[in-house]
Amino acid sequence: xxxxxxxxxxxxxxxxxxxxxxxxxxxxxxxxxxxxxxxxxxxxxxxxxxxxxxxxxxxxxxxxxxxxxxxxxxxxxxxxxxxxxxxxxxxxxxxxxxxxxxxxxxxxxxxxxxxxxxxxxxxxxxxxxxxxxxxxxxxxxxxxxxxxxxxxxxxxxxxxxxxxxxxxxxxxxxxxxxxxxxxxxxxxxxxxxxxxxxxxxxxxxxxxxxxxxxxxxxxxxxxxxxxxxxxxxxxxxxxxxxxxxxxxxxxxxxxxxxxxxxxxxxxxxxxxxxxxxxxxxxxxxxxxxxxxxxxxxxxxxxxxxxxxxxxxxxxxxxxxxxxxxxxxxxxxxxxxxxxxxxxxxx
Numbered sequence: 639x640x641x642x643x644x645x646x647x648x649x650x651x652x653x654x655x656x657x658x659x660x661x662x663x664x665x666x667x668x669x670x671x672x673x674x675x676x677x678x679x680x681x682x683x684x685x686x687x688x689x690x691x692x693x694x695x696x697x698x699x700x701x702x703x704x705x706x707x708x709x710x711x712x713x714x715x716x717x718x719x720x721x722x723x724x725x726x727x728x729x730x731x732x733x734x735x736x737x738x739x740x741x742x743x744x745x746x747x748x749x750x751x752x753x754x755x756x757x758x759x760x761x762x763x764x765x766x767x768x769x770x771x772x773x774x775x776x777x778x779x780x781x782x783x784x785x786x787x788x789x790x791x792x793x794x795x796x797x798x799x800x801x802x803x804x805x806x807x808x809x810x811x812x813x814x815x816x817x818x819x820x821x822x823x824x825x826x827x828x829x830x831x832x833x834x835x836x837x838x839x840x841x842x843x844x845x846x847x848x849x850x851x852x853x854x855x856x857x858x859x860x861x862x863x864x865x866x867x868x869x870x871x872x873x874x875x876x877x878x879x880x881x882x883x884x885x886x887x888x889x890x891x892x893x894x895x896x897x898x899x900x901x902x903x904x905x906x907x908x909x910x911x912x913x914x915x916x917x918x919x920x921x922x923x924x925x926x927x928x929x930x931x932x933x934x935x936x937x938x939x940x941x942x943x944x945x946x947x948x949x950x951x952x953x954x955x956x957x958x959x960x961x962x963x964x965x966x967x968x969x970x971x972x973x974x975x976x977x978x979x980x981x982x983x984x
Contacts, residue, residue, distance in 0.1 A: 656687070656688060656689040656690070656691055656831070656899065657682065657687060657689075657690055657691065658691040658693060658716075658890075659673055659690070659691070659692060659693060659696055660692075660693030660694050660695050660696055660718065661675060661676075661693075661694070661695035661696065662674055662675030662676075662695070662696055662697075663675075663696070663697050663698070663699075664682070664692075664696065664697070664698040664699065664702045665698075665699045665701070665702055666699060666701035666702045666704075666705050669705075670682075670684075670705075671684045671702050671705050671706060682706075684705055684706050684709040684711050685709045685710075685711075687709075687711045688711065688712065688831075688835060688899060689711070689712045689713075689714060689831050689835065689899070690706060690711055690712070690713050690714070691714050691716050692713065692714065692715050692716065693716060693717065693718055694717070694718055698713075703727065706727070707727060712726060712727060712831065712834065712835045713726065713727035714726050714727075714827075714831060716827060723826070723827045723830050723831075726830075726831075726834050733837055734837065736836055736837045736838050736907075736910075736912070737837055737838060737839055739910055739912060740838050740839060740842050740853075740910060741839070741842060743844070743910060743911075744842045744843070744844055750844055751772065753844045753909060753910060753911075754772065754844050754845055755772075755775070756909050756911075757844060757845060757856060757859075757860065757909055758775050758776075758779060758845075760860055760905070760909065761779065761782065761859075761860060761863070762778075762782065766778075782863070783862075783863060786863035786867050787801070787867065790867055790868050790870075790871035791871065793868075793871070794871040794872055794874070794875035795875055796814050796871050796874050796875050797814075798814065799812070801815065801818070802815060803815040803816065803819055813874050813878040813881055814870060814871065814874045816881060816882060817870035817871075817873055817874045817881050817882070817885050818866065818867065818870045820870075820881075820882040820885040820886060820889075821865075821866035821867075821869055821870045821885050821888075821889055822858065822862060822866050824866075824885070824886055824889035824890070824893075825858045825861060825862065825865065825866050825889065825893075826851070826854055826855070826858045828893055828898060828899060828902070829854050829857040829858045829902055830851065830854045831899065832857070832899055832902040832903050832906070833853060833854060833857065833902075833906070835903075836903050836906070838853065838906065839853065840852070840853050840854045841853065843855065843856045844856055845859070857902060857905075857906060860905065861898070861902075865892060865893075865896070865898075866889070869885070869888055869889065869892060870885060873885055873888055
């Protein structure tokens with residue numbers, strides 16, 4: 639069943655955040671999407687689902703992908719347990735204002751610096767002095783992160799010798815570094831999902847730059863010391879047995895408990911100044927949107943995906959699209975039939 643107006647879909651905060659599937663086949667049957675594996679068949683709630691994560695051993699039909707896209711469900715192809723992010727399909731919005739705003743801010747040095755300062759302020763409990771340079775703030779951030787590792791080390795009794803791991807020699811790292819890497823990979827994947835589902839670009843970073851995932855790293859860094867660092871130390875202290883798998887499962891439960899997918903979207907909008915400043919939240923100075931807040935700009939584009947967008951004007955900023963601004967004269971020899979227009983006698 640095709641949803642003609644994306645506003646008919648449940649709001650992200652009212653729906654399911656994600657479903658992870660592996661080792662099975664996804665098909666469209668009787669106008670619904672179903673998952674088939676050795677245990678049987680399972681219905682997928684496409685209209686109320688934000689993200690469908692496809693793990694190893696999954697296959698999906700063309701019709702199923704179309705149905706999920708029409709219902710605003712983002713499809714991600716990922717590694718086992720959702721740890722690695724490989725590719726994504728179409729998200730739940732056709733609007734471009736978030737991407738335009740992101741590009742505007744990252745392209746203007748003064749505006750970019752303002753966003754960077756907000757991103758760093760987001761991580762500190764105390765107010766940052768306005769006269770601090772970016773280099774000074776980065777020094778303070780480095781000290782804050784080292785302090786977070788030291789506190790977690792003492793709290794859980796896990797020896798800590800610093801962040802050190804080699805991607806090519808995974809097992810050569812000590813358990814805590816492997817746990818941190820696995821947890822951060824889960825966090826990066828969720829942030830990547832939130833970014834692309836809302837219409838932002840994962841490559842237009844503010845603090846990080848030069849990679850297609852720069853903005854993902856910017857956003858994930860906001861939550862690491864409050865979420866993945868304590869979790870990794872806690873699980874390492876319990877046992878090194880099947881550590882990475884336990885970390886992935888614990889991250890899934892932790893992210894769900896904090897409703898992190900929806901929270902990331904709210905926080906990004908505030909950091910890019912798309913909504914009002916944030917209010918204090920349960921874990922540190924991380925804010926939440928109040929009921930009724932949000933930007934409905936260009937909402938008609940989700941009502942009709944084929945509706946022309948606005949046109950840029952050097953004098954007016956934006957003007958409506960789908961209008962002939964050059965008058966009625968198409969020029970000598972124009973093929974009027976090709977334009978859907980018939981000549982009219984005077």
